Amino acid sequence: MTARVGVVTFPGSLDDGDAARAVRIAGAEPVRLWHGDPELHGVDAVVLPGGFSYGDYLRCGAIARFAPVMETIVDAARGGLPVLGICNGFQILCEAHLLPGALTRNQHLHFRNRDQILRIESAGTAWTNTFQPGQEVLIPVKNGEGCYVADTATLDQLEAEGRVVARYLGGNPNGSQRDIAAITNQAGNVVGIMPHPEHAVEALTGPSLDGLGFFTSVLKHLVGAPA
Amino acid sequence: MPRVVVDVMLKPEILDPQGQAVANALPRLGVSDVASVRIGRRIEIEFTGEPDLDRAREIADKLLANPVIEDFTVRLVEADETVDARQ
Numbered sequence: 609m610t611a612r613v614g615v616v617t618f619p620g621s622l623d624d625g626d627a628a629r630a631v632r633i634a635g636a637e638p639v640r641l642w643h644g645d646p647e648l649h650g651v652d653a654v655v656l657p658g659g660f661s662y663g664d665y666l667r668c669g670a671i672a673r674f675a676p677v678m679e680t681i682v683d684a685a686r687g688g689l690p691v692l693g694i695c696n697g698f699q700i701l702c703e704a705h706l707l708p709g710a711l712t713r714n715q716h717l718h719f720r721n722r723d724q725i726l727r728i729e730s731a732g733t734a735w736t737n738t739f740q741p742g743q744e745v746l747i748p749v750k751n752g753e754g755c756y757v758a759d760t761a762t763l764d765q766l767e768a769e770g771r772v773v774a775r776y777l778g779g780n781p782n783g784s785q786r787d788i789a790a791i792t793n794q795a796g797n798v799v800g801i802m803p804h805p806e807h808a809v810e811a812l813t814g815p816s817l818d819g820l821g822f823f824t825s826v827l828k829h830l831v832g833a834p835a
Numbered sequence: 836m837p838r839v840v841v842d843v844m845l846k847p848e849i850l851d852p853q854g855q856a857v858a859n860a861l862p863r864l865g866v867s868d869v870a871s872v873r874i875g876r877r878i879e880i881e882f883t884g885e886p887d888l889d890r891a892r893e894i895a896d897k898l899l900a901n902p903v904i905e906d907f908t909v910r911l912v913e914a915d916e917t918v919d920a921r922q
Contacts, residue, residue, distance in 0.1 A: 667901055674898070703901065710903040712845075717852050757849060757904060783850075 611636040611830045613823075614651035616681075616697075618643040618672050622659035623694065623806060630806040631655065634823035646676040653690040653734070653826045654681055656697025658750075658804055668711060668753050669699030678704060690734040690826050691798045695751055698790075698800030707791055707800045708766070709758030714751065715783025723815040724749040724803050725777040726789050730770050733796040734829040738821045745774075745818035749781050749789075749803040756784035756791075756802070766791055773799055836881050837914050839891040843900045843907045844875035879912070886911055 613631040615638055617624045628638035639651050643661075648654070661672035672678060682704050685691045693701040701707045714720060725746055728739040739745070758766070763786055766772050773790035780787050782802070790801035805819030845851045851873050858872040878899050880891055891909050900907040 666899070670898060670901065702903075708903075710901050712849065712904060713852055715850060715852050717856055783852075 611653070611827050612639050612649075612651045613637070613826065614639045614641040614648060614654040616641045616643060616654065616656055616677055618659065618661035618675060620660040620663050621657050621696070623804065624657040624659070626804075626806045627655045627657040627694065630809045630819065630823050633809050634820055634827060636823070636827055641677055643672070643675040643677050646680045648677075648680055648684060648689075652830050653692070654684075655806075656681075656691065656693040656700050657806070658695030658697060661696055661700060664696070664753075667703070668696060669701075669703040672696075672700045673703040682706060685793075685798050688795065688797050690829060692735050692822065692826070693798075693800040694804055694806060695754070695802055698802055699753065701798060701800045706798050707793055708762045709756055709791070711753055711802070712755045712757055713753050714755050714781075719750070719752040720754070720781040721750040722748070722781065724781060724789075726774040726803060727777050728774055730773045730792065730796075732770065733773055733792045733799050733825075735792075735799040735801075735822045735825050736773055737828055738825045744777060745821070746808065746816040747803040747805050747819050748807045748815060749776075751782060751802055754782040754784065754802040756782075756788045758785065763788075769794065774801060774803075837886045838912045839880040839882070839886050839888060839909060840912050841878040841880065841891060841895045841899050841907055841909050842875060843878065843895070843905050844873060846904055846906055849904050 613636045615628045631638040699711045728743045731739045731741045771792050773792050775787045776789050792799045805822040808814035808816050808819030854872040854874040861869050895907045
């Protein structure tokens with residue numbers, strides 16, 4: 609049976625279309641979810657796409673955290689539902705306390721838009737199990753508030769538990785502490801990533817096909833997961 | 836109507852690039868005696884009934900501030916107190 613992967617559209621989401629396309633290219637059925645609808649419609653995993661949910665007013669992701677669909681996703685994620693937050697989705701996951709830390713304004717204050725080399729540090733998550741640990745991938749980054757911060761104790765804990773999922777190589781685009789580009793929760797089912805794997809799934813529109821691994825990983829995870 | 840004012844500031848240990856950019860621009864105005872600038876956000880809340888500081892604190896903690904990176908203070912401003920930034 610084809611896995612069903614939900615992609616949430618918030619008011620202000622930009623990359624929901626690309627995320628749904630990436631899900632389809634990876635071989636799953638994308639299911640569009642709406643921020644105001646608390647139902648998850650039987651999806652097996654959820655992607656929170658990039659963009660500017662609720663206009664990014666107040667703080668990025670702060671208002672989206674209280675969207676009806678998020679209330680359901682937070683509970684389901686605590687129960688093991690794989691959730692990938694990309695860029696604005698990462699910000700929402702931090703605001704929802706599914707991931708520790710916060711994303712703040714890029715240190716240099718400039719919006720950064722470029723192809724970025726990442727090193728996959730953890731291949732043990734639901735979204736990175738098709739990668740090799742230490743593998744380098746090329747994935748676009750585009751953000752204005754992508755600087756990952758957390759207190760030293762939290763950072764040390766993330767490192768000690770192998771929860772830093774990816775790190776920036778060849779220059780840190782936003783000043784993130786310890787060059788962190790992606791992290792996961794303790795169970796490894798929730799991943800937040802600042803770069804955009806959904807923009808690297810086709811030769812025509814992306815710099816590589818490296819992003820596809822995130823979406824094929826969740827399919828592999830679902831096959832292996834007990835029903 | 837009395838208002839509740841919530842001031843949200845980045846914690847001191849969190850780098851404030853916005854404030855730093857402003858501080859770096861000050862010499863261009865001929866200002867050379869400013870050591871640092873930190874930029875925060877001020878939110879004014881009007882309740883329909885009596886102002887409720889505890890409710891305001893809860894709103895601030897849940898939504899207005901992100902306690903991971905920000906501190907906030909909550910205080911009451913009297914109805915006749917002007918809050919005009921031009922003063």
